[in-house]
Amino acid sequence: MDANNGTTIIVMSGDMDKLVAAFSIAIGAAAAGKETNMCFTFWGLKAIQKGNYTGKSFFGKMMGVLNRGGINRVGPSRFNFGGIGRWMFKVMMRNHKVTQLEELRKTAIDLGVKLHPCEMSMEVMEIKKEDLINEAAQSCGVAAMLEMSDRSKQTLFI
Amino acid sequence: MDANNGTTIIVMSGDMDKLVAAFSIAIGAAAAGKETNMCFTFWGLKAIQKGNYTGKSFFGKMMGVLNRGGINRVGPSRFNFGGIGRWMFKVMMRNHKVTQLEELRKTAIDLGVKLHPCEMSMEVMEIKKEDLINEAAQSCGVAAMLEMSDRSKQTLFI
Amino acid sequence: MDANNGTTIIVMSGDMDKLVAAFSIAIGAAAAGKETNMCFTFWGLKAIQKGNYTGKSFFGKMMGVLNRGGINRVGPSRFNFGGIGRWMFKVMMRNHKVTQLEELRKTAIDLGVKLHPCEMSMEVMEIKKEDLINEAAQSCGVAAMLEMSDRSKQTLFI
Numbered sequence: 194m195d196a197n198n199g200t201t202i203i204v205m206s207g208d209m210d211k212l213v214a215a216f217s218i219a220i221g222a223a224a225a226g227k228e229t230n231m232c233f234t235f236w237g238l239k240a241i242q243k244g245n246y247t248g249k250s251f252f253g254k255m256m257g258v259l260n261r262g263g264i265n266r267v268g269p270s271r272f273n274f275g276g277i278g279r280w281m282f283k284v285m286m287r288n289h290k291v292t293q294l295e296e297l298r299k300t301a302i303d304l305g306v307k308l309h310p311c312e313m314s315m316e317v318m319e320i321k322k323e324d325l326i327n328e329a330a331q332s333c334g335v336a337a338m339l340e341m342s343d344r345s346k347q348t349l350f351i
Numbered sequence: 352m353d354a355n356n357g358t359t360i361i362v363m364s365g366d367m368d369k370l371v372a373a374f375s376i377a378i379g380a381a382a383a384g385k386e387t388n389m390c391f392t393f394w395g396l397k398a399i400q401k402g403n404y405t406g407k408s409f410f411g412k413m414m415g416v417l418n419r420g421g422i423n424r425v426g427p428s429r430f431n432f433g434g435i436g437r438w439m440f441k442v443m444m445r446n447h448k449v450t451q452l453e454e455l456r457k458t459a460i461d462l463g464v465k466l467h468p469c470e471m472s473m474e475v476m477e478i479k480k481e482d483l484i485n486e487a488a489q490s491c492g493v494a495a496m497l498e499m500s501d502r503s504k505q506t507l508f509i
Numbered sequence: 510m511d512a513n514n515g516t517t518i519i520v521m522s523g524d525m526d527k528l529v530a531a532f533s534i535a536i537g538a539a540a541a542g543k544e545t546n547m548c549f550t551f552w553g554l555k556a557i558q559k560g561n562y563t564g565k566s567f568f569g570k571m572m573g574v575l576n577r578g579g580i581n582r583v584g585p586s587r588f589n590f591g592g593i594g595r596w597m598f599k600v601m602m603r604n605h606k607v608t609q610l611e612e613l614r615k616t617a618i619d620l621g622v623k624l625h626p627c628e629m630s631m632e633v634m635e636i637k638k639e640d641l642i643n644e645a646a647q648s649c650g651v652a653a654m655l656e657m658s659d660r661s662k663q664t665l666f667i
Contacts, residue, residue, distance in 0.1 A: 197503070203665070207528055210393050214363055214508075221493030235526050236586075270394075313533070335537030339663075343416070343514070347497075347506035348663040349361070350530075356659070368551050372521055372666075375629070379651030428552075505655075505664040507519070 197226035199345040201340065206351055207236030208270035209294060215240075215330045215351045223304035231301075232333060234311035237351075238320055240264050240298065241308050241329050264294050268315035302328045309333045357386035357503035362498065364509055365394030366428035367452060373398075373509045374455035381462035388499040389459075390491060392469035395509075396478055398422050398456065399466050399487050421484075422452050460486045467491045515544035515661035519654065522667055523552030524586035525610060531556075531667045532613035539620035546657045547617075548649060550627035553667075554636055556580050556614065557624050557645050579642075580610050618644045625649045 200222035204215050215231065223229040233241050244263040283293065292300070302308065307330040315321070315332060322332075333341075342348040358380035358444065362373050372388065391399050397452040402421040441451065460466065473479070473490060480490075486503040491499075500506040516538035520531050531547065539545040549557055560579040599609065608616065618624065623646040630650060631637070638648075649657075658664040 200497070201663075203534075205532075211363065214392060216362075217493055218361075218497070221497055225497060227492065227497075234530060238600065335533055336541065339516075339534070339537055339541060339543075342663045345663070347359075347500045347503070348665065349506065349508040350665040350667050351506050358655070369521065372519075372550060375651055376655070379655055383652065383655060385655075480510075505517075505661070505667040507657045507664065509666050 195342055196228075199230065199341065201338070201342040201345040201348040202229075203348070204231055204233045204237035204240065205235050205348045206270070207267055210269040210270055211214050211268060211337075211351050212237075212240050212264070212294055213297065215349075216294065218280075218302050218349065219306045220297065220304060223301065223306045227346075228341075228344065229301075229304075229306045230309060230330075230338075231306060232309045232311055232338045234314045235318070238310055238314055238325075238346040239267055240294075240300045241310060241312070241325050242320065243324060243326055264298060267294070308315065309338070311338075353447055354386075355502055357388065357499065359496070359500040359503040359506040360387075360389045360393035361506070361508045362389055362391045362398065363386070363393050364398040365425055367425040368428055369509050370395075370398050370422070370425060371455065373507075374452065374459050376416070376507065377459050377464045378455065378462060381459065381464045382412070385504075386499075386502065387459075387464045388467060388488075388496075388503075389464060390467045390469055390496045390499075392472045393455075393476070394474055396468055396476065396483075397425055398452075399468060400478065401482060401484055401485050467496070469496075470476060512544075513660055513662070515546065515657065517658040517661040517664040518545075518547045519664070519666045520547055520549045520553035520556060521551050522586070523555040523583055525583040526586055527541075527667050528556050528580070528583060528610055529613065531665075532610065532617050534665065535617050535622045536613065536620060539617065539622045543662075544657075544660065545620075545622045546625060546646075546654075546661075547615075547622060548625045548627055548654045548657075550630045551634070554626055554630055554634065554641075555583055556610075557626060558636065559640060559642055576623070580614060583610070625654075627654075661665050 200219065202215050202219055204212070206212065206215075219229050219231055242263045259305045287293070298308075308328065310320075310325055310332045312332045312334045322329075358377065360373050360377055362370070364370065364373075377387050377389055393447075400421045445451070466486065467488045468478070468483055468490045469489045470492045480487075516535065518531050518535055520528070522528065522531075535545050535547055558579045603609070614624075624642075624644065625646045626636075626641055626648045628648045628650045638645075
């Protein structure tokens with residue numbers, strides 16, 4: 194593994210289509226032998242949540258409701274129509290034998306892609322470590338993310 | 352042309368303002384003598400479609416309706432108001448002698464910017480090669496995109 | 510300061526959460542001794558506007574109304590609900606001692622982050638130099654942005 198040839202993907206979006214893109218790129222990078230790190234921040238955290246979570250404060254509870262569901266509950270950035278879009282996308286992806294989001298995530302993990310939750314986002318959104326999937330890598334702040342990025346050939350903000 | 356000084360732009364957005372930004376950066380990069388590749392995925396494909404297209408399956412037909420129109424039918428990411436935003440933006444750009452999207456695309460092509468459609472997106476959205484403009488470069492997957500990106504100084508996800 | 514280790518952030522979004530991310534990364538980069546440049550384009554210009562502005566033409570006036578307010582008037586990209594989302598986010602950020610956007614901007618400026626407005630966007634949206642905060646750096650076009658980016662280890666499009 195070349196020390197300065199990694200791929201870093203900052204995932205802020207919680208939209209299905211953008212998550213599919215993020216995981217597809219991460220898988221391609223890892224398959225090419227690149228050190229691959231994904232840093233999930235804000236809405237992106239949904240991609241590595243177990244499912245629902247509930248914040249402690251009144252606001253945390255509201256965020257929990259607004260951001261409910263895990264990786265199978267995310268909708269596309271366009272044309273969601275209250276869930277119809279998500280369903281339509283899933284059917285089309287299945288029809289064309291494109292891997293679903295949860296499998297993409299599993300493949301990424303199997304290939305050694307590190308899935309880091311962003312510390313500050315977890316705090317603001319009142320998401321605890323136990324709300325995240327067991328495979329989540331250690332949480333990281335901006336400094337740690339930049340170190341990974343400095344070892345990377347490409348850093349994407351999705 | 353420096354072999355490791357390219358610019359790669361992954362275009363996932365189909366929003367007018369983001370496409371203007373993407374093509375403007377690509378043109379600037381190509382004008383500076385950089386190897387410039389744009390990879391269009393999902394909604395971004397609209398920027399290199401001929402116009403309407405119709406998928407074969409029921410879902411493909413629905414995607415065709417939802418994503419209808421070519422580069423002249425895209426609206427801004429904000430304040431579209433059912434087309435008024437697009438019209439307003441076009442008038443303002445014309446008033447200020449800013450180049451319209453279709454001309455931007457033409458300039459990019461003339462300067463040697465390669466416009467690659469993403470394979471997987473074409474398949475999922477049931478867009479065929481003949482639905483794309485003739486100037487479209489060969490379709491590419493993640494591996495090919497990463498190779499271009501590894502030769503680049505900057506890789507943007509728009 | 511390493512000449513080829515900078516960070517360039519193109520900020521097109523005017524969403525609160527994305528601006529928080531952009532400024533947080535910029536601050537982290539500057540704190541790590543990296544040359545850090547932010548280029549604000551389209552909706553991102555709101556982050557360095559003084560407050561309201563009024564374009565001269567009919568369309569410019571409309572843009573002024575649509576894009577009114579400075580950095581304290583931006584809402585999150587999701588769940589804004591006519592301002593409730595913004596308020597909720599601010600309260601949550603305050604409760605968790607996360608720095609507010611205006612302070613983040615001040616910290617970035619204090620650490621030497623350069624805040625460049627994009628020339629073309631200013632023209633299209635009819636925003637004048639005096640509509641921007643005094644700390645704004647000189648405006649730049651794509652060519653100047655790419656030069657900064659060529660000196661950077663990471664270039665993000667937010």
